[in-house]
Amino acid sequence: MLLQKIEQPKYEIIAQEIKDSIERGELTPGDLLLSERELSEKFNVSRTSARKALAVLAGMGLIEITPRHGAVVCGINPDQLATSFTRMIVKNRDYVGHLYEVRKIIEVQAAKLAASRCNNDDITQLWKVFQQSTADIKAGQDPHQADINLHAAIAQLTKNPFFNEVLTALVSSLMEVFAVIWKTPPGEQEENPIKLFVGQHQEIVEAIADRDPDRAGAVMEAHIDHSSRRLQKILREEAFRQSISGK
Numbered sequence: 001m002l003l004q005k006i007e008q009p010k011y012e013i014i015a016q017e018i019k020d021s022i023e024r025g026e027l028t029p030g031d032l033l034l035s036e037r038e039l040s041e042k043f044n045v046s047r048t049s050a051r052k053a054l055a056v057l058a059g060m061g062l063i064e065i066t067p068r069h070g071a072v073v074c075g076i077n078p079d080q081l082a083t084s085f086t087r088m089i090v091k092n093r094d095y096v097g098h099l100y101e102v103r104k105i106i107e108v109q110a111a112k113l114a115a116s117r118c119n120n121d122d123i124t125q126l127w128k129v130f131q132q133s134t135a136d137i138k139a140g141q142d143p144h145q146a147d148i149n150l151h152a153a154i155a156q157l158t159k160n161p162f163f164n165e166v167l168t169a170l171v172s173s174l175m176e177v178f179a180v181i182w183k184t185p186p187g188e189q190e191e192n193p194i195k196l197f198v199g200q201h202q203e204i205v206e207a208i209a210d211r212d213p214d215r216a217g218a219v220m221e222a223h224i225d226h227s228s229r230r231l232q233k234i235l236r237e238e239a240f241r242q243s244i245s246g247k
Contacts, residue, residue, distance in 0.1 A: 010045045011052035018053070022062055022073060033063060033071040100228035103170045104221060106163065107151065111204060111220035112213040114157035122157050123209045129153040130205045134198050143194070150201055154208065200226070 021027045034042060039050035054071050057063045063071045118126070130153075133146035148171050155164040200223045207216035 009049075009052075010043065011049040011056065014039060014043050014045065014050065014053035015056040018057055019060070019062060027073050029073050031073045032069065033073065035070055097228065097232055099170060100224065100231075103167075104224040104228075106167055106170065107154075107224055108217045108221045110155045110158050110163045110167065111208060111216040113160065113163075114154050115208045115211050115213040115216040117159050118157045118208060118211065126153055126157065126205055126208060130201060133201070137194055137198065143197075147197070147201075150205075154204070157208070197227075 018027070018033065027033075033039075033054070036047045036050040036054065039045075039053065040047045043050070054063065054065060057071070058065050062074055064074050065071050114122075114126075129150055133150045136146040137143045148168075151167060151171065152164060155167045158164075200219070203219045204216065204223060207219050
């Protein structure tokens, strides 16, 4: 008995096309979508299918439907954004460098703002996060999560919630390749990676605690640049070894 191919519902096709447009940046937060009637005419479907497509997008949190204005784009939440970034990295590892460029812009500014806006209680809490993350790393726990916790704590000190949301999406998308950062690049003898990164983290925290925005930005920039160079070098070496072994 031959299995029949199941045709994808038309409303799912419409919802996916609109979702893809949002992810590509063709539709941005605040943009008004076509009405049910206009969608049904554009895709040659019933208004019921158009209505279902909008309901799916609303359920995903991508649009908001109001009686007066119709369907308006809300944007993509951090988890969806991270998923989109991760897909790009999986397809092309060269995108790691591009993502680090964006991360540097955000984190350098976050460090500067944290240094200029933090109070004594903030500094006390930041030192606690640093000490806990250091203890977790030295105890052999997941170094990636400990690293993220510290950077997230710095983003929170900006007193701007968007920094933490965007940073979370960026760093989460790098998790697919993050593990190699803690390795020693092939053929090199260097300081223990844990000691290296903990030392850099301490310099950043000290600059913020001293309320020195310029120094905080400078040490954060040096930290991100070092991490990027290290990551890309190891990825290149691993890709080379795989190509050799595959011959």
